[in-house]
Amino acid sequence: MKKITIGEAARQSGVKVPTVRYYESIGLLAAPSRSEGNQRSFEPADISRLAFIRHARELGFEIDAIRTLLTLQDDPHQSCASADAIAKARLIEVEQRIRSLMALKAELETMVEGCGHGRVDQCRVIEVLADHGQCTHPHH
Amino acid sequence: MKKITIGEAARQSGVKVPTVRYYESIGLLAAPSRSEGNQRSFEPADISRLAFIRHARELGFEIDAIRTLLTLQDDPHQSCASADAIAKARLIEVEQRIRSLMALKAELETMVEGCGHGRVDQCRVIEVLADHGQCTHPHH
DNA sequence: CTTGCACCTCTAGTCGCTAGAGGATGTAGG
DNA sequence: CCTACATCCTCTAGCGACTAGAGGTGCAAG
Numbered sequence: 001m002k003k004i005t006i007g008e009a010a011r012q013s014g015v016k017v018p019t020v021r022y023y024e025s026i027g028l029l030a031a032p033s034r035s036e037g038n039q040r041s042f043e044p045a046d047i048s049r050l051a052f053i054r055h056a057r058e059l060g061f062e063i064d065a066i067r068t069l070l071t072l073q074d075d076p077h078q079s080c081a082s083a084d085a086i087a088k089a090r091l092i093e094v095e096q097r098i099r100s101l102m103a104l105k106a107e108l109e110t111m112v113e114g115c116g117h118g119r120v121d122q123c124r125v126i127e128v129l130a131d132h133g134q135c136t137h138p139h140h
Numbered sequence: 141m142k143k144i145t146i147g148e149a150a151r152q153s154g155v156k157v158p159t160v161r162y163y164e165s166i167g168l169l170a171a172p173s174r175s176e177g178n179q180r181s182f183e184p185a186d187i188s189r190l191a192f193i194r195h196a197r198e199l200g201f202e203i204d205a206i207r208t209l210l211t212l213q214d215d216p217h218q219s220c221a222s223a224d225a226i227a228k229a230r231l232i233e234v235e236q237r238i239r240s241l242m243a244l245k246a247e248l249e250t251m252v253e254g255c256g257h258g259r260v261d262q263c264r265v266i267e268v269l270a271d272h273g274q275c276t277h278p279h280h
Numbered sequence: 281c282t283t284g285c286a287c288c289t290c291t292a293g294t295c296g297c298t299a300g301a302g303g304a305t306g307t308a309g310g
Numbered sequence: 311c312c313t314a315c316a317t318c319c320t321c322t323a324g325c326g327a328c329t330a331g332a333g334g335t336g337c338a339a340g
Contacts, residue, residue, distance in 0.1 A: 005306095007317065017318090022297060037305050039318055048270065055272050059244055063296070069269065072260050080263035084255045087265045091248040094241050101238045104199055108231040115224045120212050123220030125227045129199075129209065130192050147286065157287090162328060177336045179287055203327070 003035060004042040013050035020050065028053060028067060061090055107135055143175060144182040153190035160190065168193060168207060201230055247275055 010017045023029040029049060032042045052073070056066045065086050072083050107128070114124030128134045150157045163169045169189060172180045192213070196206045205226050212223050247268070254264030268274045 005318075016298085018298065019296085021319095026296090035305090037318085039305070051272065052270050056269050057296090059247060059269075069266065072263075073266050073270065076259065076261035078260050080255060080258060080260045080265065083260065083263050083265040084252065084257060087248055087252050087255070091245065091252055094245050094248060098238060098241045098245065101234055101241070105231065105234050105238065107199060108227055108234060112224065112227050112231055115220060115227070117224060118220060119216065120218050120220045120223065121216035123212075123223050125220065125223040126209065126213050129196050130188065130213065132191065132195050145286080146288095156329090158329065159327085161288095166327090175336090177287085179336070197327090 004044070004047070006040045006042070009040075009042045009047055009050060012047050013054060015050045015054050023050070023053060026063065028063065028070070059090070060094065061086070065090070144184070144187070146180045146182070149180075149182040149187055149190060152187045153194060155190045155194050163190070163193060166203070168203065168210070199230070200234065201226070205230070 004012075006017055006020055009015075010020055013020075015023070020029070024031055029046060032040045032046060035041050049070070052070065053066055056069060061069070068086060069083055072078055072080065111125045111128050114128075116122055116124075120126055144152075146157055146160055149155075150160055153160075155163070160169070164171055169186060172182045172186060175181050189210070192210065193206055196209060201209070208226060209223055212218055212220065251265045251268050254268075256262055256264075260266055
């Protein structure tokens with residue numbers, strides 16, 4: 001029975017050590033058993049769980065959504081409708097965010113292109129910021 | 141001399157009342173004069189400044205960047221090189237964020253499409269989350 | 281004169297960590 | 311066995327940019 005320290009767990013899962021403790025503190029990860037000297041001793045299953053969490057975080061899922069996804073994973077006989085719904089909701093969020101960022105990109109490009117690199121009173125960056133009416137995409 | 145209340149200022153600038161007070165507290169907006177009853181009394185210039193801040197925030201600039209942009213605006217004889225640099229940096233950030241969100245979008249689409257709406261143990265959403273190796277775009 | 285909204289200050293909470301203090305434990309070399 | 315050093319422990323506080331709420335005051339209309 002090999003004991004996995006928190007440092008090992010962090011290295012293998014790609015989650016930082018304080019973050020592992022944080023996940024335990026908010027109940028996302030069950031408190032592992034302890035060594036004689038009170039040090040955490042993880043199981044391989046904990047590493048998988050941490051990797052799952054990390055991956056979901058990278059995909060932008062919120063902690064609460066991950067909590068739900070994890071309880072689904074823990075009970076494989078449930079319907080996956082909730083998991084599907086969470087992923088779909090996240091997809092819609094991402095699509096909206098992309099659209100909104102594209103509008104910002106266009107706005108910023110106009111600003112940067114229009115800047116004659118002279119003095120501030122001719123600067124298009126400052127000018128556009130001061131007057132929203134000059135925006136080409138007014139919907140932000 | 142009409143006195144503009146904080147509520148009026150908020151309505152006209154599109155910044156919420158507590159946020160106006162917050163901006164004052166962090167020194168982004170000069171503390172306005174007060175009425176006899178200790179209520180804030182804003183000038184039209186404050187409304188413009190608030191609108192500027194709001195617009196910049198909508199474009200995703202951080203408070204510190206806005207602080208710099210505002211000092212530039214306050215002194216129109218300066219070179220606009222800093223403003224240009226700030227806008228360019230923000231543009232690069234936005235472009236990177238868009239690229240990364242596109243990768244996430246592809247990932248989420250694969251997950252959602254692959255979901256057979258059955259039980260969790262056949263669910264592609266859960267499966268992909270558990271195993272990063274299944275990602276089509278491994279670079280996140 | 282009273283009702284009720286808008287204003288005031290202050291503190292604490294949000295999210296998802298991250299940093300640091302101050303101390304205990306575990307391990308490798310001498 | 312001792313020492314040095316990395317790693318671990320708990321705890322509190324901080325980040326950014328607000329937001330919420332408590333508890334109280336000002337002001338204008340009916």
